[in-house]
Amino acid sequence: MAADVPAPPGPDAFDSVLDAIGGTPLIRLARIAPRVYVKAEFLNPGGSVKDRAALAMVLDAERSGALPPGGLIVEGTSGNTGIGLAIVAAQRGYRLTVVVPDKTSSEKTAILRAYGAEVVVTPGAVPQEDPEHVRQVARRVAADRGGWLADQYDNPANPAAHRATTGPEIWRQTHGRITHFVAGVGTGGTVSGAGAYLKEVSGGRVRVVGADPEHSVYSGGDGSPYLVESIGHYRHPDTAEDVWPRSYHRGVVDHVEAIGDRESILTARRLAREEGLLLGASAGTAVAAALRLAARSAPDALIVVVVPDSGRSYLSKYYDDGWLLRLGFPVGHAAGPTVADVVGPLPAPPPAVPATASVGEALADRHPAALRPVGPRRPGSPPGSLSVAEVTGTLDVAELRRLVTAGTARPADPITAHVTDPLPTIGITESPAAARARLGTREAAWIVVDGRIAGSLRNGQLG
Numbered sequence: 288m289a290a291d292v293p294a295p296p297g298p299d300a301f302d303s304v305l306d307a308i309g310g311t312p313l314i315r316l317a318r319i320a321p322r323v324y325v326k327a328e329f330l331n332p333g334g335s336v337k338d339r340a341a342l343a344m345v346l347d348a349e350r351s352g353a354l355p356p357g358g359l360i361v362e363g364t365s366g367n368t369g370i371g372l373a374i375v376a377a378q379r380g381y382r383l384t385v386v387v388p389d390k391t392s393s394e395k396t397a398i399l400r401a402y403g404a405e406v407v408v409t410p411g412a413v414p415q416e417d418p419e420h421v422r423q424v425a426r427r428v429a430a431d432r433g434g435w436l437a438d439q440y441d442n443p444a445n446p447a448a449h450r451a452t453t454g455p456e457i458w459r460q461t462h463g464r465i466t467h468f469v470a471g472v473g474t475g476g477t478v479s480g481a482g483a484y485l486k487e488v489s490g491g492r493v494r495v496v497g498a499d500p501e502h503s504v505y506s507g508g509d510g511s512p513y514l515v516e517s518i519g520h521y522r523h524p525d526t527a528e529d530v531w532p533r534s535y536h537r538g539v540v541d542h543v544e545a546i547g548d549r550e551s552i553l554t555a556r557r558l559a560r561e562e563g564l565l566l567g568a569s570a571g572t573a574v575a576a577a578l579r580l581a582a583r584s585a586p587d588a589l590i591v592v593v594v595p596d597s598g599r600s601y602l603s604k605y606y607d608d609g610w611l612l613r614l615g616f617p618v619g620h621a622a623g624p625t626v627a628d629v630v631g632p633l634p635a636p637p638p639a640v641p642a643t644a645s646v647g648e649a650l651a652d653r654h655p656a657a658l659r660p661v662g663p664r665r666p667g668s669p670p671g672s673l674s675v676a677e678v679t680g681t682l683d684v685a686e687l688r689r690l691v692t693a694g695t696a697r698p699a700d701p702i703t704a705h706v707t708d709p710l711p712t713i714g715i716t717e718s719p720a721a722a723r724a725r726l727g728t729r730e731a732a733w734i735v736v737d738g739r740i741a742g743s744l745r746n747g748q749l750g
C-alpha cells in the first residue's frame with residue numbers, strides 16, 4: 288500500500304471489556320416519578336456499580352506494586368465487588384478468591400464461579416471480631432496465601448473511583464441541573480465519592496442523601512438483620528467495637544433515609560412492572576428514598592438516584608413470591624384467605640428472651656404470650672421486634688411458670704435447660720393450606736410479618 292494512503296480505521300469498538308465500565312445512561316422514571324432519574328449501573332459489564340471500584344482498586348494496586356503480575360486478589364464482598372474483580376482479574380491475568388456472607392444470593396455465587404473465581408461462604412451474622420466474619424476470613428486468606436486484599440471497605444481507591452467517574456458523569460448528564468443525589472450506603476464508596484464531587488462542582492448546592500435499610504446502624508437503627516443485600520451496616524449484639532468503613536465519609540451525606548425491607552422490595556417489584564426496570568432490592572431502597580424526597584421537595588427538583596444492580600441476581604429472593612410469602616410480605620397470590628384471616632388480630636409481638644437470662648428474668652415481664660422466641664435483645668430495639676434470622680430457640684413461659692410454682696424450677700436457674708429448638712416459621716400472608724403443609728406435624732409455629740416475629744400459632748388454628 289502506498290505510504291500516503293491512510294490505514295483503514297479499526298472496528299468501532301472498546302479495546303477490552305474494561306473500557307466498557309462506566310458511562311452508564313441516566314433514565315427518567317417517566318411513569319412513577321418524572322423528576323427522578325436513575326443512574327443505570329446495572330448496565331456495567333459485571334452487572335453492577337461495583338465494576339467501577341473494582342477496576343480502580345486493581346489499577347491503584349498495580350501502580351503501588353501491592354499486586355504483582357499474576358498475583359492473587361482476595362476480597363470480602365456481598366458479591367458484586369467480587370464480580371467486578373473477576374472481570375478485571377480475567378482481563379489482566381490475576382487469580383481471585385472471594386469471601387461472601389451466607390445471605391448472598393445463589394445467583395451471585397454462581398456468577399462468581401462462572402468467571403473462575405474461588406468462592407468461600409462464611410456466616411454473615413457474627414461480630415466483626417469473630418474469626419469467621421467475612422472481613423476476617425478475607426484478611427486471613429490473603430495473609431496465608433500471599434494475596435492482595437482489595438479491602439473495598441477501607442480502600443481510598445473505592446470512593447475515589449466514584450469521585451472521578453460516577454459524579455462527573457451525572458453532572459454532565461444533567462447539565463448541572465441536579466439538585467439531589469441519592470445512593471444506598473454499603474461501603475459508602477458511591478455516596479461519598481460521587482456525593483463529594485457533586486457538592487464541590489455545584490458550590491454546595493446539591494443535597495446528598497444516603498439510603499439505608501431500617502435497623503441498619505447508619506440511620507440510627509438497632510443493628511439487627513434486614514433482608515436487603517449489600518447495603519446498610521449490621522451489628523451483631525456481641526460486637527465489642529463497631530467499626531464503620533473508611534470508604535464512608537459521613538460528612539458528605541446531608542441526610543440518611545431509613546427504608547424498611549417491605550418498602551424496598553415492593554418498590555423494586557414496582558419498578559419492574561411499571562417502568563420495565565428489573566433491579567435489585569438495594570435499588571428499591573434508594574428509589575424509595577428518592578420517591579419520599581420527591582414528595583417533599585420543590586417542583587423544580589431534579590433527583591438522581593443510583594440503581595446499583597439488576598434483579599436478575601435475585602430471582603430466587605425478592606422476585607420469588609413463595610420466598611416473600613414465607614417471610615410474611617404482602618405480595619400477590621391466588622385469591623382466598625391468608626394466615627392473617629384465620630388467626631385474627633395479633634397482640635403486640637412477644638419480646639425476645641436473651642439466651643443468658645435466668646428463669647426469674649424470663650418470667651419477669653407480664654407479656655401474655657405463652658411462647659417466646661429466644662434471641663438477642665438490643666438497646667434501642669422496638670419491643671418485640673426480632674428478626675427471624677436471630678431466633679436461636681423457643682421458651683414456653685407458661686410451662687416454666689408452672690414448673691416454678693411446683694418448685695421444679697427456681698428463679699435463679701439459667702433458662703438453658705428449658706429452651707427448645709426454634710419453631711418453624713409461617714408467613715402472615717401465606718395461604719393456610721400452604722402453611723399447614725409446611726408445618727406438618729409440628730405443634731406450633733412463629734408467625735412472621737415482614738421478616739420479623741409477630742407472634743405464634745398452634746397447628747390447629749390453621750383449620
Ligand SMILES: Cc1ncc(COP(=O)(O)O)c(C=O)c1O
Pocket residue numbers: 335337365367368471472473474475476477478516517518567569570595596
Ligand atoms: C447491589 C449493591 N447495592 C449497593 C451497594 C453499595 O455501594 P457502596 O459500597 O458503594 O456503598 C453495593 C455494594 O456492594 C451493591 O452491591
